[in-house]
Amino acid sequence: MITLTINGETTEVEDGKTILQACLERGVDVPYYCYHEDIGIDGNCRMCLVEVNGNTDKLTISCKQPCGEGMDIQTESPEVKKARKGVLEFYLINHPLDCTICDEAGQCPLQDYAYRHGPGDSRFVEEKRHADKRVEFSDKVLFDAERCILCTRCTRFFENVRDSRPIGVCEMGGKSTITLGPNGKIEDPYQLNIVDICPVGALTSRAQRFMQRVWFMDFAETVCPGCSKGCNIQAGAYQGQLKRFEPRRNADVNKSWMCDDGRLSFDTYNLDDRVRGFRALGADATIEQAVAAVRKAVGDGAGVAVLASTKNTCEELFAIRTWAQGKGVTTLWHGASTWAGDDFLKQDDATPNTAGAVALGFVPVPADATAPRGLIVAGDVDIPEHLLDGLDFLVVQAPQVGMLAEGATVLLPGRTAMEKRGTWINHQGIRQEVRPALDPGAGVPADWALWRDLADAGWPSFAHLRAATDEALAGVVPSGGAPAGDVVETSA
């Protein structure tokens, strides 16, 4: 460990940390653009200047300078403040003042730093530099060369994280700009991450441009349901519609990244044709009538199988298992759904909680399985067609109206992955908190509450179910989120 002082306070810092990292870890506000903890250090933006050991003639860029024993670091001295103002004045000479139409407004470090550290006025009376404002980098990303501050985060993302160079810096001095490489476009399936890390609005997602101002949206910290990686995300919603998924940093799972397929799937959770209320034997029913119809059909459970989606949370799967055990149903299958994974984040398993289902005793449908007497389908799942041959009855719990839902003996409403709460276990065995980003509204009770009612189980609240699930999953410790009691329940 190294002992040093930051703004007069003595502190201990791990060996190998830079001054910027030491400051950020201690909540000391040092502005920066080009540094990114998952891309690395470059030292080009000159925004993170600090004073070291009283040297005011030559301030130090804190992102590149390792901490040293006995260092005296000042981040708010008059010389540092003056230098920051000067650097910001240079940035603002050419940066267009189009915040009013810029998607980055409200989440832009240039805006924030100009407010917190900037000169407050401009001495620049000349014409600003003009450049192309709509360069097609790909079918997903547009580049505004006027807004670019040349921090090179985008080029370094490809070089350092994706080991490719689809874009680079060309020209010199005031003509420097980001440009496409010989390929003429970016094809990387993770390219939308450069939109997140661009500190200004120079890179925008074509799918999300001008869609919604960030300050109008409500964000839920949850997990991408797209595959068993379980990338941590923020899901942004406006007036009951999802507008964006963005990665949320988790060093153990996805660092700061997510795949484009997962990111662009947000709109699939905005359902028009959702199941509301209950149906039994072809007619609308109350929850009591639906529960009675399920009980009558299942009887003593002989010949009945459950096929559960692995988009269900561990808590929901535990509730389903409890129901099945109480009814004598011993066949617990989980449904598979696959796509083409890759060697970065995306997994072949296109569902988020197969590991949770396996831990709770659900098994894949055996290749030689024959159709049961009755089938209970819990959640959004692909069903092998031969399982539907000659069924006496079919119970379907689904968020969306579909052919299967229409043919069900009993139809129960279900929630999408963006309306659920609980935990999923990813392919690494990490159990993560899932929080609702949308409220499905009336007629769609929480899945866990529905299975509780079907099971006549005595869980008065989600917290009680959570405790029972924790016991069943003893040893699989939830990580990366608030305890269940902190989650606000949507209409149940």
Ligand code: SF4
């Ligand atoms: S486009 Fe954005 S991320 Fe890339 S260099 Fe310019 S400001 Fe930085």
Ligand code: SF4
């Ligand atoms: S890798 Fe999987 S979990 Fe991560 S964003 Fe893509 S689909 Fe979602």
